[in-house]
Amino acid sequence: MRLEATNRLKGLIKGYYDELFAVAEEGRPSAWLNVGMPCEIFYAMDIFPFYPENYGAACGAMKLTPKLSAVAEARGFSADLCSYVRATLGSVFSGEGPYGALPHPTIQVDSMNSCTMIMIWWRAVEREWGVPTFLLDTPLVRETSDGINLVYVETEVRRMVAWAEEKTGRSLDLDRLRQVVALSNEGKALWAEVLDLRRAHPCPITAADIFTHMFPMVALRGTPQYVEHLRALRDEVKQRVDDGFAAVPGERYRLLWDNLPPWFDLRLFDDLAARGANFVIDTYTQAWGPRYMGPVDLEHPLRSFAAYMGAGFLNVQIGKRYALLAELVDAYDVDGVVFHSDRSCKPFSLVEVELRRLLQKRKGIPGLILEGDHNDPNLFDRERGMGQLESFLELLDAREQVPG
Numbered sequence: 001m002r003l004e005a006t007n008r009l010k011g012l013i014k015g016y017y018d019e020l021f022a023v024a025e026e027g028r029p030s031a032w033l034n035v036g037m038p039c040e041i042f043y044a045m046d047i048f049p050f051y052p053e054n055y056g057a058a059c060g061a062m063k064l065t066p067k068l069s070a071v072a073e074a075r076g077f078s079a080d081l082c083s084y085v086r087a088t089l090g091s092v093f094s095g096e097g098p099y100g101a102l103p104h105p106t107i108q109v110d111s112m113n114s115c116t117m118i119m120i121w122w123r124a125v126e127r128e129w130g131v132p133t134f135l136l137d138t139p140l141v142r143e144t145s146d147g148i149n150l151v152y153v154e155t156e157v158r159r160m161v162a163w164a165e166e167k168t169g170r171s172l173d174l175d176r177l178r179q180v181v182a183l184s185n186e187g188k189a190l191w192a193e194v195l196d197l198r199r200a201h202p203c204p205i206t207a208a209d210i211f212t213h214m215f216p217m218v219a220l221r222g223t224p225q226y227v228e229h230l231r232a233l234r235d236e237v238k239q240r241v242d243d244g245f246a247a248v249p250g251e252r253y254r255l256l257w258d259n260l261p262p263w264f265d266l267r268l269f270d271d272l273a274a275r276g277a278n279f280v281i282d283t284y285t286q287a288w289g290p291r292y293m294g295p296v297d298l299e300h301p302l303r304s305f306a307a308y309m310g311a312g313f314l315n316v317q318i319g320k321r322y323a324l325l326a327e328l329v330d331a332y333d334v335d336g337v338v339f340h341s342d343r344s345c346k347p348f349s350l351v352e353v354e355l356r357r358l359l360q361k362r363k364g365i366p367g368l369i370l371e372g373d374h375n376d377p378n379l380f381d382r383e384r385g386m387g388q389l390e391s392f393l394e395l396l397d398a399r400e401q402v403p404g
């Protein structure tokens with residue numbers, strides 16, 4: 001059964017893109033950001049934040065990635081680059097895409113705490129459109145960003161703010177930032193509640209549901225409509241739990257999905273639901289959840305932003321990634337883990353073989369490495385993948401039948 005909140009989400013997304021184009025027409029400043037960069041700072045500065053990774057996901061969901069990628073590849077960009085990069089650059093070069101020709105941003109800001117392809121991506125846009133670009137450095141850490149690392153990243157954040165002020169003519173008012181952050185914190189707490197409600201037996205929603213609702217978590221943090229939407233989502237999911245509603249009737253397998261989903265084929269989760277399998281939790285959603293992003297300190301917001309930017313999901317060593325998996329396996333009563341070996345997201349995927357080994361050794365939880373891509377259907381053999389997933393479910397069946 002479809003969530004009512006999903007129907008309302010369409011209007012939220014339309015409103016966001018309507019504002020993107022209105023900002024350009026009115027001559028107001030906008031910024032292209034990578035997902036490791038907090039949009040709250042830019043909302044507080046009245047600089048409209050746009051995430052090309054979110055846009056790339058829309059290209060995938062609308063089955064436009066192969067066509068747009070061909071445009072980028074014809075301009076000399078390798079087919080081995082991330083499919084978000086190829087799709088977005090194809091849109092930049094051709095003026096085509098899910099919402100037509102994208103307006104030029106005023107500035108671009110890239111944080112080095114997530115995607116390794118961002119520098120190629122942003123520099124290509126800089127060359128094509130002449131957009132000023134800022135690169136914010138975030139050194140790799142073991143688990144947390146503190147001490148000299150925290151001081152360094154906070155300095156980088158303050159340097160970025162000063163640069164954005166110079167390039168756009170907009171200043172950062174700390175009181176306004178605190179107002180935005182208060183809304184952001186409220187929404188993140190609601191998101192944490194939604195994730196926690198998935199611990200219920202049976203689980204009230206599917207992975208397709210939660211991935212669909214990531215849009216406001218990425219692009220709208222700190223806005224009133226973001227809080228309103230997440231409160232409605234929380235209330236609806238809570239009502240499902242109270243009613244004992246099963247998103248997957250006869251839920252038999254409780255699975256964990258690691259990595260980004262295939263945006264072009266969220267139906268994959270529905271097909272598995274027909275076999276009694278539900279992905280009750282996922283690591284990707286945790287990157288915006290309390291275990292990584294957490295609330296921002298209203299008294300020292302820039303330092304607080306620096307702390308979570310410096311220890312982002314892909315900016316920490318494997319020990320923290322394993323600890324998260326182990327915690328989620330226990331909290332959500334997970335039977336098995338599907339590691340999506342995402343061709344486009346190498347930083348997320350490279351350690352999955354070791355993570356699978358550690359989970360099997362320490363927790364006795366089996367894992368499947370499923371090769372695919374988050375955005376390019378040409379890189380996912382669906383028939384082969386479904387065969388692997390069905391075999392994995394048979395493995396879980398066999399484990400249940402072994403006397404313990």
